[in-house]
Amino acid sequence: MPSSVASDQVTLTVNGAPVVVPFAATVAVAMMIAGQACRTSVNGEPRGPLCGMGICFECRVTIDGKVHCRSCQVLCEQGMEVNTEK
Amino acid sequence: MSKANYDVVVVGAGIVGAACADELAHRGLQVAVVDRDIVGSGATAAGMGHIVVMDDSDAQFALTRYSQQLWQELRPSLPEDVEYDQCGTIWVAADEEEMIEVRRKQDYYGKRRVPTEVLDAHALQSLEPNLRQNLAGGILVPEDGVLYPPCAARFLLSRAQKHGVKVRLDVSVARIGEGRVEFTDGSKMLAEVIVNAAGASAPELTPGLEIQKRKGHLVITDRYPGFVRHQLVELGYLKSAHSLTADSVAFNVQPRRTGQILIGSSRQYGAEHKAVDNFMLVRMLQRAQEYMPGLAQMSTVRTWTGFRAATPDKLPLIGQSTGDKTVFLATGHEGLGITTSLGTARLLADQITGRKSEIPVEPYLPSRTVKEHVHA
Amino acid sequence: MIRETQLHFEVLVIGGGPAGMAAAARAAECDVRVGIVDDNFKLGGQIWRGQSEDKTSDSKQSTEASKWVERLSAAGVTSLCGLRVVHQPVAGVLLAENLDGFCELTYEKLILATGARERFLPFPGWTLPNVMGAGGLQAMVKCGLPIRGKRVIVAGTGPLLLAVAAYLREHGAEIPLISEQASWGNLARFGAALLGWPAKIIQGVQLKRSLAGIPFAANSWPLAAHGEQTLKSVTISRAGRVETIPCDYLACGFHLVPNIELPLLLGCALVNGCVQVDDFQRTTVASIFCTGEPTSIGGVELALVEGQIAGLASVGRTAEARALFGERHKARRFAQLLDRTFRLRPELRSLPLPETIVCRCEDVSHSRLREHTSWRSAKLHTRCGMGPCQGRICGAALQFLFKWKPDSVRPPVFPARVETLAATAGELNCNTAKG
Numbered sequence: 001m002p003s004s005v006a007s008d009q010v011t012l013t014v015n016g017a018p019v020v021v022p023f024a025a026t027v028a029v030a031m032m033i034a035g036q037a038c039r040t041s042v043n044g045e046p047r048g049p050l051c052g053m054g055i056c057f058e059c060r061v062t063i064d065g066k067v068h069c070r071s072c073q074v075l076c077e078q079g080m081e082v083n084t085e086k
Numbered sequence: 087m088s089k090a091n092y093d094v095v096v097v098g099a100g101i102v103g104a105a106c107a108d109e110l111a112h113r114g115l116q117v118a119v120v121d122r123d124i125v126g127s128g129a130t131a132a133g134m135g136h137i138v139v140m141d142d143s144d145a146q147f148a149l150t151r152y153s154q155q156l157w158q159e160l161r162p163s164l165p166e167d168v169e170y171d172q173c174g175t176i177w178v179a180a181d182e183e184e185m186i187e188v189r190r191k192q193d194y195y196g197k198r199r200v201p202t203e204v205l206d207a208h209a210l211q212s213l214e215p216n217l218r219q220n221l222a223g224g225i226l227v228p229e230d231g232v233l234y235p236p237c238a239a240r241f242l243l244s245r246a247q248k249h250g251v252k253v254r255l256d257v258s259v260a261r262i263g264e265g266r267v268e269f270t271d272g273s274k275m276l277a278e279v280i281v282n283a284a285g286a287s288a289p290e291l292t293p294g295l296e297i298q299k300r301k302g303h304l305v306i307t308d309r310y311p312g313f314v315r316h317q318l319v320e321l322g323y324l325k326s327a328h329s330l331t332a333d334s335v336a337f338n339v340q341p342r343r344t345g346q347i348l349i350g351s352s353r354q355y356g357a358e359h360k361a362v363d364n365f366m367l368v369r370m371l372q373r374a375q376e377y378m379p380g381l382a383q384m385s386t387v388r389t390w391t392g393f394r395a396a397t398p399d400k401l402p403l404i405g406q407s408t409g410d411k412t413v414f415l416a417t418g419h420e421g422l423g424i425t426t427s428l429g430t431a432r433l434l435a436d437q438i439t440g441r442k443s444e445i446p447v448e449p450y451l452p453s454r455t456v457k458e459h460v461h462a
Numbered sequence: 463m464i465r466e467t468q469l470h471f472e473v474l475v476i477g478g479g480p481a482g483m484a485a486a487a488r489a490a491e492c493d494v495r496v497g498i499v500d501d502n503f504k505l506g507g508q509i510w511r512g513q514s515e516d517k518t519s520d521s522k523q524s525t526e527a528s529k530w531v532e533r534l535s536a537a538g539v540t541s542l543c544g545l546r547v548v549h550q551p552v553a554g555v556l557l558a559e560n561l562d563g564f565c566e567l568t569y570e571k572l573i574l575a576t577g578a579r580e581r582f583l584p585f586p587g588w589t590l591p592n593v594m595g596a597g598g599l600q601a602m603v604k605c606g607l608p609i610r611g612k613r614v615i616v617a618g619t620g621p622l623l624l625a626v627a628a629y630l631r632e633h634g635a636e637i638p639l640i641s642e643q644a645s646w647g648n649l650a651r652f653g654a655a656l657l658g659w660p661a662k663i664i665q666g667v668q669l670k671r672s673l674a675g676i677p678f679a680a681n682s683w684p685l686a687a688h689g690e691q692t693l694k695s696v697t698i699s700r701a702g703r704v705e706t707i708p709c710d711y712l713a714c715g716f717h718l719v720p721n722i723e724l725p726l727l728l729g730c731a732l733v734n735g736c737v738q739v740d741d742f743q744r745t746t747v748a749s750i751f752c753t754g755e756p757t758s759i760g761g762v763e764l765a766l767v768e769g770q771i772a773g774l775a776s777v778g779r780t781a782e783a784r785a786l787f788g789e790r791h792k793a794r795r796f797a798q799l800l801d802r803t804f805r806l807r808p809e810l811r812s813l814p815l816p817e818t819i820v821c822r823c824e825d826v827s828h829s830r831l832r833e834h835t836s837w838r839s840a841k842l843h844t845r846c847g848m849g850p851c852q853g854r855i856c857g858a859a860l861q862f863l864f865k866w867k868p869d870s871v872r873p874p875v876f877p878a879r880v881e882t883l884a885a886t887a888g889e890l891n892c893n894t895a896k897g
Contacts, residue, residue: 387874
């Protein structure tokens with residue numbers, strides 16, 4: 001994986017598209033920067049982070065194949081693959 | 087609460103009580119249902135909701151098969167939240183000994199026109215790829231299904247209410263008998279017939295009933311749609327359900343319509359408190375992981391327990407009690423209360439209204455019990 | 463941290479916010495082996511999240527935070543971050559999980575400092591992306607969300623709103639309005655009562671400067687959030703008038719509720735919805751202490767002094783603990799003031815429409831819930847509260863909306879992997895922590 005252009009930035013992919021975030025940003029922040037909802041609710045509504053502290057579970061995404069990750073509790077890493085989930 | 091005259095008062099608003107009330111109202115009787123808590127708060131809330139034919143005995147088969155067919159007839163009327171899904175059961179055989187049991191079942195069901203399909207190891211793997219390797223095979227029963235019991239109970243009770251059934255929740259019954267239901271607040275209801283559908287608490291109302299509490303644990307995971315497609319039960323389950331004294335666990339998982347996976351099952355005697363018993367939880371989850379290693383990484387959201395009502399011969403009590411002639415019993419369903427609720431309701435209503443039943447009732451009659459103990 | 467180990471501490475602290483850090487430091491300074499556990503990747507809890515690194519924010523807070531971090535380190539406290547307690551398999555043993563594995567924690571004394579979370583109330587549109595808690599949005603910004611030039615409406619109730627508005631503004635956000643549901647009368651009394659706390663006056667003055675020019679409305683609350691896929695505008699009620707304000711984010715929280723789930727799982731008794739403790743912060747369960755927000759929502763100062771009392775009491779230093787009682791008494795009066803000032807007004811019960819989602823995990827609407835008369839009944843029949851948040855979001859709302867009492871707590875107290883719950887004590891390697 002090529003290293004990020006600036007050492008204070010990280011590049012990861014969100015639903016296949018690259019997103020550049022500040023170093024030490026959480027994946028939830030990456031989703032917000034990318035303008036993507038994290039998940040779709042039972043009734044099909046788009047949802048994003050609510051509580052910011054890991055208890056609401058609205059910010060869940062699939063990270064590198066692992067489902068139901070609370071993105072507000074995960075730091076972005078270079079090359080991470082993030083996908084929204086139901 | 088004032089005195090009232092009813093044809094029938096049903097004590098217990100679980101799925102069995104609800105089904106009975108619904109059936110009796112359907113036949114034009116004036117019915118009331120009472121419960122000390124909310125609808126479906128007892129074993130109904132802890133049932134897996136597995137609609138299954140079982141063949142421990144001809145009588146058990148007859149009742150479960152009859153009931154399963156009734157569920158299939160009811161299916162088009164069931165609302166969304168009952169989540170009825172005819173996903174089928176696969177009884178999983180771990181070894182050749184259990185495959186013998188598979189073939190016995192195939193033969194038994196075949197003679198009784200219950201469709202089944204024997205699965206070899208390869209077929210089992212392709213139907214359920216998340217089962218571990220090296221299982222011997224299994225038998226698929228495609229007409230079995232699953233539903234969400236509390237909403238099924240609520241549906242039956244609402245339907246009963248539309249037929250005029252009165253429902254009183256959050257009221258405690260002190261005693262029943264001689265055509266009277268007496269509440270702890272001193273009020274009474276008069277009825278021609280009182281139905282004891284109080285599940286594991288039935289002996290509190292009808293002393294001497296040979297019903298023992300058999301505690302069970304359940305765990306539900308977050309959503310993992312597609313991980314499991316059928317209700318999966320190990321054939322060793324039959325060994326654990328048979329034991330009358332030992333605590334036991336069995337591999338028993340169910341896909342919910344939501345994609346969540348319901349994990350059971352466990353049986354304990356002599357446990358009275360509702361708290362989760364860690365040693366049972368651990369055993370049950372370890373057993374589940376043995377059959378489906380992929381469960382290990384899944385997120386669990388809740389655990390809970392319930393008490394089944396178990397009789398010595400593993401058949402429910404459906405019919406007039408041997409003591410008080412005004413009291414009828416609809417209880418003792420152990421792990422088959424959800425399935426057999428509808429069949430129980432029919433058989434009970436038949437006896438109350440003097441109609442001939444569609445299956446023989448003798449095996450379930452309370453009078454079948456030879457011994458009569460009156461406990462102080 | 464080694465997977466599948468058993469770690470033993472003489473004093474184990476659960477929660478790495480101000481209360482937990484104070485407790486751990488004071489206990490460890492008495493030459494006792496102390497461990498502190500927190501589910502975030504760094505200590506600090508919510509209020510001190512990223513505090514020691516953030517140059518722009520409240521410098522007094524960051525000094526305070528850094529001081530405690532240093533004291534913890536100097537005293538040799540073992541910090542276990544990214545670890546969450548999920549279960550008590552047997553008395554005296556806690557099962558905890560992180561991203562990779564799990565471990566068992568044993569202790570002689572346990573100090574629960576599990577903090578608080580924001581209370582969310584439902585209103586039309588509250589589930590739209592970019593509608594977040596006040597602390598929630600602040601946490602996002604602390605974790606790298608760019609906010610410069612964005613319009614943020616801050617709404618709800620509680621002192622957190624002002625702190626968040628100030629913080630966001632310092633980072634370049636535009637704040638069209640702070641909407642506070644408390645009345646002007648309550649706020650004025652609050653302001654006057656602050657005279658009793660000089661430190662708070664200084665904070666207040668600083669805050670006033672940071673917030674200069676930002677419109678502030680009391681007797682005000684959100685009526686609806688609007689937008690298709692994300693938030694576009696918010697309709698606010700302001701003393702009878704209704705106005706719709708375009709914005710990028712709505713930071714909305716209705717004060718705090720205590721995280722009492724773990725104390726309940728361990729059998730601690732409650733009083734007035736908070737964990738019951740004696741003068742030495744002891745709960746009703748032997749060897750278990752509780753400090754900070756779970757005993758009453760009271761802010762940082764109270765958390766710090768309660769934490770110290772618990773830490774000292776846990777190692778038998780009762781005289782030194784007693785010496786802090788006066789400070790705690792003063793700080794507790796602030797907690798009572800907070801409670802009175804930011805009590806929720808009944809109008810907020812009418813905010814949700816019948817179709818407004820109340821349980822976000824399971825998409826259960828207000829009208830479906832209204833058919834039930836208890837939390838248990840609603841849970842069983844609608845699945846409200848049976849999702850992964852385990853009722854933490856909707857439960858607090860429903861307690862206010864319908865006065866429903868919460869149910870008993872069962873394991874796991876936080877979602878946990880099957881393999882974690884399936885672990886048995888005998889199978890884990892016994893491996894006491896070093897240092």
